[in-house]
Amino acid sequence: MSAELVVRGLVRRFGGTPVLDGVDLAVPAGECVALLGPSGSGKSTVLRLVAGLDTPDAGRVHAGGRDLTGLPPERRGTAMVGQRPRLFPHLSVLDNVAFPLAVAGRRRREARAQAAGHLALVGLADLAARRPATLSGGQEQRVALARALAASPAVLLLDEPFSALDPGVREEMHRLLADLRAAVAPTVLLVTHDRQEATVVADTVAVLLDGRIAQAGPAEELHTRPATLAVSRFLGGANEVPGRVEGGAHVSALGRLALPVPVAAGPGVLVVRQEAVAVTGPGDDADATGTVTRVTPRGARRRVEVATPAGPLSAEVGPGLAPAPGSAVGLVLPVAQRWVVPCPDAQRAEG
Numbered sequence: 001m002s003a004e005l006v007v008r009g010l011v012r013r014f015g016g017t018p019v020l021d022g023v024d025l026a027v028p029a030g031e032c033v034a035l036l037g038p039s040g041s042g043k044s045t046v047l048r049l050v051a052g053l054d055t056p057d058a059g060r061v062h063a064g065g066r067d068l069t070g071l072p073p074e075r076r077g078t079a080m081v082g083q084r085p086r087l088f089p090h091l092s093v094l095d096n097v098a099f100p101l102a103v104a105g106r107r108r109r110e111a112r113a114q115a116a117g118h119l120a121l122v123g124l125a126d127l128a129a130r131r132p133a134t135l136s137g138g139q140e141q142r143v144a145l146a147r148a149l150a151a152s153p154a155v156l157l158l159d160e161p162f163s164a165l166d167p168g169v170r171e172e173m174h175r176l177l178a179d180l181r182a183a184v185a186p187t188v189l190l191v192t193h194d195r196q197e198a199t200v201v202a203d204t205v206a207v208l209l210d211g212r213i214a215q216a217g218p219a220e221e222l223h224t225r226p227a228t229l230a231v232s233r234f235l236g237g238a239n240e241v242p243g244r245v246e247g248g249a250h251v252s253a254l255g256r257l258a259l260p261v262p263v264a265a266g267p268g269v270l271v272v273r274q275e276a277v278a279v280t281g282p283g284d285d286a287d288a289t290g291t292v293t294r295v296t297p298r299g300a301r302r303r304v305e306v307a308t309p310a311g312p313l314s315a316e317v318g319p320g321l322a323p324a325p326g327s328a329v330g331l332v333l334p335v336a337q338r339w340v341v342p343c344p345d346a347q348r349a350e351g
């Protein structure tokens with residue numbers, strides 16, 4: 001039932017201002033892409049345009065090779081689950097899930113039998129006779145997911161479906177989504193502003209910034225090899241060392257740091273994820289030395305901020321490993337984790 005979703009050159013203006021300014025996006029059949037972006041970046045607008053709930057000013061939407069642009073929502077083969085489950089309160093859980101099947105013309109008995117199968121998929125077979133008002137928030141979202149899947153959509157659109165749930169329930173829903181993907185392999189476009197969720201749930205993360213997809217790829221690649229400083233910053237990257245690339249090394253106030261891959265010569269900002277930086281004594285094998293200015297908790301870990309000749313740099317260390325503020329320390333920037341963001345970003349950063 002799943003189909004490849006392809007979005008090309010999507011433009012949407014509100015009051016003359018472009019919110020989407022040429023969005024290109026592809027979700028291969030059976031895969032999950034998380035659309036990640038700051039609040040107001042237009043993530044929900046992309047989903048509404050794919051679902052046919054809004055009309056683009058330019059651009060096209062295809063699913064399974066079929067041009068959906070201009071088709072009404074009910075003829076697109078998409079199903080959407082939003083932040084709120086929007087179940088029918090007067091119908092049982094089973095009849096809520098059977099609803100799209102009944103609308104598609106299935107006989108009542110057949111629709112209910114199929115709906116029971118979908119309820120089992122989301123682990124709620126026992127609650128078929130209940131009314132939505134008696135369910136927890138997590139259970140309601142499970143029913144909403146079952147109802148969306150019952151429609152056999154070519155593309156499943158998820159608009160922050162777990163953002164209203166407690167963290168523990170949200171993690172359960174992430175596991176459920178993984179199970180559903182293994183069982184029925186729908187094509188999923190998931191909108192989220194939660195970096196962790198995007199990383200855990202999706203095959204590919206697409207970052208929407210300034211009306212365009214700034215970068216799309218596996219989450220680890222985006223974190224460690226950002227295409228621009230904007231992507232690096234949006235994904236929480238804390239370390240930026242302005243300088244130049246010369247003869248296979250990055251040259252800055254830290255000196256010459258060898259690079260793991262060839263990079264074209266010219267101005268460039270060295271980025272290294274704080275999670276990859278190690279804190280040592282201020283000895284010879286440190287890539288940077290400085291003074292600890294601040295230590296802040298990050299869950300069980302600690303963020304250590306260090307003033308260096310190249311500006312502030314951060315490391316994240318495990319419990320009990322953080323030095324005290326005021327200590328002189330060394331920082332190791334592992335060679336394999338060094339990445340240079342090229343021009344024009346670098347020129348802007350230097351200027």
Ligand SMILES: Nc1ncnc2c1ncn2[C@@H]1O[C@H](COP(=O)(O)OP(=O)(O)OP(=O)(O)O)[C@@H](O)[C@H]1O
Nearest residue numbers: 014015019037038039040041042043044045046193
């Ligand atoms: N129908 C509309 N009329 C006018 N402006 C709109 C309309 N729909 C969305 N916008 C504006 O477009 C921008 C993007 O909205 P959208 O809801 O797509 O963003 P988002 O990335 O999903 O945000 P959030 O993460 O906060 O939900 C916002 O500035 C919003 O106010």
